[in-house]
Amino acid sequence: MSIAVAILGATGYTGAELIRLLDAHPEFEIKHLAAFSQAGKKVSEVLPSIASQSASMTLAKADDVIPDEVQLVFTALPHAAAAASVKKALDAGKKVIDLSADFRHPDTENYEQAYGLPHPFPELLNDCVYGLTEHARKDVAQTKLVANPGCYPTSVLLPLLPLLKANVIDTQSIIIDAKSGTSGAGRAVKTGLLYCEINESLAAYGLPKHRHAWEMEEWSKAYTGQDVHVRFVPHIIPMTRGMLSTIHLSGKNSEQWHGVLSDAYKDEPFVRVLPLGSLPATGAVKGSNRCEIGVAVLSETEAVVVSCIDNLLKGASGQAIQNANVMFGLDETMGLAVNASWP
Numbered sequence: 187m188s189i190a191v192a193i194l195g196a197t198g199y200t201g202a203e204l205i206r207l208l209d210a211h212p213e214f215e216i217k218h219l220a221a222f223s224q225a226g227k228k229v230s231e232v233l234p235s236i237a238s239q240s241a242s243m244t245l246a247k248a249d250d251v252i253p254d255e256v257q258l259v260f261t262a263l264p265h266a267a268a269a270a271s272v273k274k275a276l277d278a279g280k281k282v283i284d285l286s287a288d289f290r291h292p293d294t295e296n297y298e299q300a301y302g303l304p305h306p307f308p309e310l311l312n313d314c315v316y317g318l319t320e321h322a323r324k325d326v327a328q329t330k331l332v333a334n335p336g337c338y339p340t341s342v343l344l345p346l347l348p349l350l351k352a353n354v355i356d357t358q359s360i361i362i363d364a365k366s367g368t369s370g371a372g373r374a375v376k377t378g379l380l381y382c383e384i385n386e387s388l389a390a391y392g393l394p395k396h397r398h399a400w401e402m403e404e405w406s407k408a409y410t411g412q413d414v415h416v417r418f419v420p421h422i423i424p425m426t427r428g429m430l431s432t433i434h435l436s437g438k439n440s441e442q443w444h445g446v447l448s449d450a451y452k453d454e455p456f457v458r459v460l461p462l463g464s465l466p467a468t469g470a471v472k473g474s475n476r477c478e479i480g481v482a483v484l485s486e487t488e489a490v491v492v493s494c495i496d497n498l499l500k501g502a503s504g505q506a507i508q509n510a511n512v513m514f515g516l517d518e519t520m521g522l523a524v525n526a527s528w529p
Contacts, residue, residue: 189514190255192218192280194248194271195262197232198373200285203503204260205229209238211521214510218253220246222267249274256280258513260506264372269306272331276310281330281513283506287397289314289333296404300397317509318343319518320454321409326512334509335405337501338364338398338420341431341493343405344457345479348450349491350410355437362402362418364431367468370497371422384424392420428468429497432490440489444481447491451479455519456500456508466494473527475504496526 191208195201196219208214219240224232225248230241248267252259252275259275261268261284268286275282291297292314294305305311315325317332318340326332335343342362349355365388368379377383392398399418406414435443444462451457457477460466466478471494480492495501504522511518 188215189213189257190215190217190253191258191260191510192216192220192252192256193260193262194220195222195264195268195285196229196245197221197224198262199369199498200502201262202233202235203498204262204506205233205236205238205240207503207507207521209236209240211507213514213516213520214258214507216240216243217256218246219243220248220250222248252278252280258283258510260510261286262503265301266303273307273310276331283317283332283334283509283513285334285502285506287336287401289331290316290335290401291404292316292408293404296400300400316405316408317505318405319505319508319512320344320451320457321347323512323518326509327515329513332509332513334502334506336398336401337366337370337429337495337497338396338418338431339401339405340501340505341429341477341495342402342416342418342433343409344477345433345447345491345493346402346406347409348446349435349437349443350406350412350414352446354439354443354446355435357412357414359436360414360416361434362416362431363421363434364418364429365421365423366429366497367425367427368422369427370429370501384422386424388421388423390419390421396420425468427496427498428472429495429501430466430468431493433493434488434490436488438487440483440485440487443483443489443491447479447481455524456522465492468494468496469526469529470494471496471500471526473499473523474525475499475508475522476524476526
């Protein structure tokens, strides 16, 4: 019997990717799609990419009652707007995977600093699991609420955590130069994302401290016990999807770092550590749920680690379905592509 799912916030880029992936999933079946401003329209009117049965569904209002048959709710709503929907779904006995930032910070002070408002339901944070699947699958399997990690933190924490656990890097001199395609900024109309504004242009943003820096530091400490300081500068580039994080690290025995990462991920289906000296590119992971990691040793004490993901898949919807598979005891890779779309 299939597992009935709902998507709240179905008309954004991450919502559209959830529909695309779930419609091809052998176990999950979409039973409810909801949105804010597009409520009342057919899915096909809003998402021309969808041509499956979901295309004929009518979008409910985001706060409409979720059908009783639904067992799992994906909330792909903006931060602050998602929290109430998550609470409502949990109260109705559903499992929830939240793709917003509302439950990513167990420390409410960090959430308030990063997002500028108090957390509306701090009592839910104790039972929430941060869904960086490769490092949390046992907890994901036992929870009713998963906070799906942010795209930038996913691209950074996957290479960073094994090195922190091995105690081989300086925790106070981590420099991250990251670049994302424009889909990472969402589907809402923004002047800075208009073609004439962004074409042939490259811009940094989010300084002096981007909200995802708190997420990186908080979960680095949660997983490794080490106080970490990151200097994180994100950039938006004129391409649709893809994320590349260049991480500048210093420490000890840098020639061993590639081995540390290779050992950590040798059995992971969605993380690939490239041969020493080879560096990844966004095109090689586009359309996949894969993270690729490359290491370039600069000296005995310094190296550059480069991490690439598709920001809409491993950075959002793909990782959400990976977590959903774990929550329901399914094969973790079910419904997800390890191969990229090429060219």
